[in-house]
Amino acid sequence: MATVCMPKHLPKRLTPQQRSLAESPYIRLANDDYPDGVNHYIAARRKRKGKKSAHKRPLRPRSRKAVAEKVCNFLTFTETPEMHPSVPNLHWQDVKEWHVTHLYENAMRLGIWSQQYFLTGEASPLEAETIDDRVYEVLECFKWLEENGYISNFHEEGTLAFIEESYRPISSRHKAANLRDLDEPQDANFTPRQSPGSLIPPTREQHVSFLAALTPGTHRLAAVLIYEIGFRVSELIEDTLLPGLVHTRDQDALFHLPTWPNRPYLLNWSANDDKMIGVLPTREQAWNSIGRDTTDCPYRIVGKGLVIRRVDVNVATAQSIYRYVDGPRSANLRRNGRLSGEQPAQLLLNRFGEPLSVHAVQDAFRRASIKADCGYRFTAHVLRHMFACDFLRAATLARAKQFGDFSPDLTFEMLEKHGDAVVNVLQKRLGHALRETTLIYLEQVKLSTLGLAHTISWNDHLDGDED
Numbered sequence: 001m002a003t004v005c006m007p008k009h010l011p012k013r014l015t016p017q018q019r020s021l022a023e024s025p026y027i028r029l030a031n032d033d034y035p036d037g038v039n040h041y042i043a044a045r046r047k048r049k050g051k052k053s054a055h056k057r058p059l060r061p062r063s064r065k066a067v068a069e070k071v072c073n074f075l076t077f078t079e080t081p082e083m084h085p086s087v088p089n090l091h092w093q094d095v096k097e098w099h100v101t102h103l104y105e106n107a108m109r110l111g112i113w114s115q116q117y118f119l120t121g122e123a124s125p126l127e128a129e130t131i132d133d134r135v136y137e138v139l140e141c142f143k144w145l146e147e148n149g150y151i152s153n154f155h156e157e158g159t160l161a162f163i164e165e166s167y168r169p170i171s172s173r174h175k176a177a178n179l180r181d182l183d184e185p186q187d188a189n190f191t192p193r194q195s196p197g198s199l200i201p202p203t204r205e206q207h208v209s210f211l212a213a214l215t216p217g218t219h220r221l222a223a224v225l226i227y228e229i230g231f232r233v234s235e236l237i238e239d240t241l242l243p244g245l246v247h248t249r250d251q252d253a254l255f256h257l258p259t260w261p262n263r264p265y266l267l268n269w270s271a272n273d274d275k276m277i278g279v280l281p282t283r284e285q286a287w288n289s290i291g292r293d294t295t296d297c298p299y300r301i302v303g304k305g306l307v308i309r310r311v312d313v314n315v316a317t318a319q320s321i322y323r324y325v326d327g328p329r330s331a332n333l334r335r336n337g338r339l340s341g342e343q344p345a346q347l348l349l350n351r352f353g354e355p356l357s358v359h360a361v362q363d364a365f366r367r368a369s370i371k372a373d374c375g376y377r378f379t380a381h382v383l384r385h386m387f388a389c390d391f392l393r394a395a396t397l398a399r400a401k402q403f404g405d406f407s408p409d410l411t412f413e414m415l416e417k418h419g420d421a422v423v424n425v426l427q428k429r430l431g432h433a434l435r436e437t438t439l440i441y442l443e444q445v446k447l448s449t450l451g452l453a454h455t456i457s458w459n460d461h462l463d464g465d466e467d
Contacts, residue, residue, distance in 0.1 A: 002029050002075040004068045025068040030079050035092050037150030038075070041141050042068045063306075070137040077104050077113060083173075086166045093151050095142060098158055102167055105135050110174040123177035201389050202382065206374040210365075213372035217328035218348050218356060219364040221320065226380050229311050230387040230429050232303060233358050233380035239278035239301035240347040242325065243268045247345035267345055269299060277302050280347065286318035303431040311429065321347065388430060388441040395422040415446045 004025050024043040027035055045067050078095060081088035084103055107113035108131045111123035146154040158166075202210075207227075214220040226236055241247060247267050249260040259274040269285070270276040281297035296312035303309065313321070325347070333343050336353035346355035361380060369378045376382075393410050399418040400407070407414070419442050427438040 002027055002072045002079060004065065004072045006065070025065045027068060027072050027075060029075065029092075035075065037145045037148070038071060038092060038141060040148075040150075041144050042071065044144075067137060070134045071141050073134060074100070074104055074138045077107070083107060083113065083170065084166055085169055086162070095151070095154070096158065097139070097142070097155050098163055100135060100138050100142070102163055103170060104138070105131060106167065107170050108134070110170060112170060112173040112177060117177065121177060123174055201386050202374075202376040202378070206372075206376045207378075207386065209372040209374040210368055210376070210378045213368040214364065215368075217324065218350070219361070219368070221324050222348055222356070222361050223365065223378075223383060224317065224320070226383040227387050228314060228317055230384055230391070231301075231311075231380075232384065232431075233361055235301055235303045235431075236361065236380070237346065237348065237356060237358060239303070241267055241279045241345045242347055243279050243282050245343065245345040246341070271298070271300070274308075277308060280321065281313060281318055283322050286315060286322055307431050307433065309428055309431045384430075385441075388426060388438075389445055391426055391429065392419065392422055392441055392445050395425065410445075412446060415442065419446070 005028055006025050024039075026039040026042065029035060042064065045064060075092055077083060078090045078092060078099070081090075084090060084099075087099075090099065104113070108126045111117055111125035114124045114126055116122060116124035142151065142154050145151045211220060211223060214223055222236060225231055225240070226233065231239070245267055246264050248264045249262070261275060265275070267279045268276060269279050269282050277300050279299065281299050285297045295315050297315060297318045298310055298312045300308055300310055329347075329349060332349055332351065333353050338353045343353070344355050348356040348361075350356050350360055365378050365380060369376065372378075392415075396414050396418050397410055399422060400414045403418070405414065423435065423438050423442050426441070427435055430438060432438045
């Protein structure tokens, strides 16, 4: 399969233009061939004002890698003759537009070009947004290749009969996948993330059992921060930096920003300084509430899609953070012989005194779920989902009281009247680009609230029949 490679050990004496090209990720095909035109496109890829073109200012390193991965996925598709046996030797220079829009796109829509399909044999259609993004990037790439003379006749149309013959294997694979025996054991190592709308949030008792099963210290604090603030797991790692420490921003990090210095610098909390995005509120803020109108410690983080947003750390949680810093974290650093000037700026550390990884967080949550044995598989995504639902409930109740409704229980009417206003705030807290994504949580809370009332009525009806 084609793979994305990252350059290493670049020569020191390079012009800015040479370094920009040399630092770009590149693709190697399964036969170790170097698709020069495709790699030149990746190096030249630009983005400006929402209009994607290869003739604008450079993408950030992480975004450029994402472009490479999208194109690489299609090149792997072309290298897989089982997906297009009528054109088994499909080379990237021979690709036509219909290969992308009729074969590749439909393979993803039918769910037979996905990780889950190849691991379990079960058709698993990808999200429409994912498919559209991949197809768009591939089309942009091959249009650029044609414009720059690497390929020709990209828009050449094949005969209808030949296109149908090429598509038939994709359709037959989809039918075969649907006819798969549902009792056939699946690979337990693959557990795709569920959509928020398909999840039933855990009960308070299950949540308490899960937290109790986590190792005190790093892992338990990680779970608390995700639930109370609504972090994504990657944001938890990248956006919890301690003030007062010297830090070097990773220029290829997921959340790279051009305003971040490329040299070590001293971190400190700041409301508006972009260089201090992701730096936690100070120790003084956690304990000094004089002159503060709220019980939260605010700061800014940067998340998915480089969206910068404000989050608020509860004062009690901020104090817990610094108790962890003074206690388990300091003991960890001493045990590993890390001097104060050599310690990482990341809040959460593993047992070796190094920044905790996303995989380590996920693995800790998995082990704790098994240990708790509470009937629910907790993940970072589940905790973020709980934050969204509980925030909606609490904020809607509070807003209803402001308008004179002092009912102690959340009602469907409250959600109908005040839910939309709360969603606007929650969208910013979660960092969702689209409001429709956040509305999923509101609809789920509405259904659970209304469903509970209807279930009670139904039970009363059944109890009456028994009499």
